[in-house]
Amino acid sequence: MKTETLNRWKCAGAVFCLCILAVTTPAHCEPLDVDLSHHRIAIHSSFTGAEVLLFGAIRGTGGGDIIVVLSGPNQPVVVRRKARMAGVWLNRSEVVFETAPGYYAVGASGSLDDILDTRQREANRIGLNNIKLVPAGGVTRGSVFNKYSDALLRHKVNQGLYFTEPSPVEFIGTNLFRVRFNFPSNVPPGIYQAIAHQVDDGEVVASGTADLVIRKTGMEARIYGTAHDSPWLYGILAVVLALMAGWLASAIFRRT
Numbered sequence: 374m375k376t377e378t379l380n381r382w383k384c385a386g387a388v389f390c391l392c393i394l395a396v397t398t399p400a401h402c403e404p405l406d407v408d409l410s411h412h413r414i415a416i417h418s419s420f421t422g423a424e425v426l427l428f429g430a431i432r433g434t435g436g437g438d439i440i441v442v443l444s445g446p447n448q449p450v451v452v453r454r455k456a457r458m459a460g461v462w463l464n465r466s467e468v469v470f471e472t473a474p475g476y477y478a479v480g481a482s483g484s485l486d487d488i489l490d491t492r493q494r495e496a497n498r499i500g501l502n503n504i505k506l507v508p509a510g511g512v513t514r515g516s517v518f519n520k521y522s523d524a525l526l527r528h529k530v531n532q533g534l535y536f537t538e539p540s541p542v543e544f545i546g547t548n549l550f551r552v553r554f555n556f557p558s559n560v561p562p563g564i565y566q567a568i569a570h571q572v573d574d575g576e577v578v579a580s581g582t583a584d585l586v587i588r589k590t591g592m593e594a595r596i597y598g599t600a601h602d603s604p605w606l607y608g609i610l611a612v613v614l615a616l617m618a619g620w621l622a623s624a625i626f627r628r629t
Contacts, residue, residue: 405581406430407441407569412583414556415590422558427480427567428551429581437573438488439542439550441480442499445585446563447472452521452528468521469509475561477504477535480552482542488572497570497577501526501535533557562588 407429414423427441450473456465481488485500495503506522529535534557542552554567564586571579 403579405579407581409583414587423556430548438482441569443567444474444477445565471507479539481539
């Protein structure tokens, strides 16, 4: 009797695990073939921006929609709130976000609302409102968090690093697609990842990824590396250069 009861519990546990896997695992999600026109971008003294083309082929005989998310690199960001005191604007409070993409752009073959529902967009982090922003305090909801997160999004949009509207995905023939992404001159160096989703009847049926590396070269790379690896040395050199520039300017004006 005990053995029969134990077997029943085992069968029930196995069925429960299968149900959990069926819910959490996307049905028929297959790999999607995608690639980039450039896998490396060099930032130099005359860098004014760059354009990258993502292209690929949809699976099946055609049809469906394509959504592409290009983001990176994840880095900590500090958002400060200023207040006026005695006629002077001062920093009063701040929120530190542990991870936030330095660049975020979306490409889509149509309206995001028509391609995927809210739950699917949130699960795949598609759209500015679905970017994963983790504050240092751990609180991810509430009016205070929303104010600082909205301020961060607005600042990134004004810098040209976040985009409110998706770039159009163009279809070539039946199976080929492409989408262009633009990088401004102030794009941060680091590792970027492009994730392309093929959507059919409101469900993601295939996904593919491609990586991109943006790095500084030449004198800019040395200055950037010194500022991040040895900030004390960078500060001393900055002060020395400022003193030398001031002395040189005063000497020139005395002669004239």
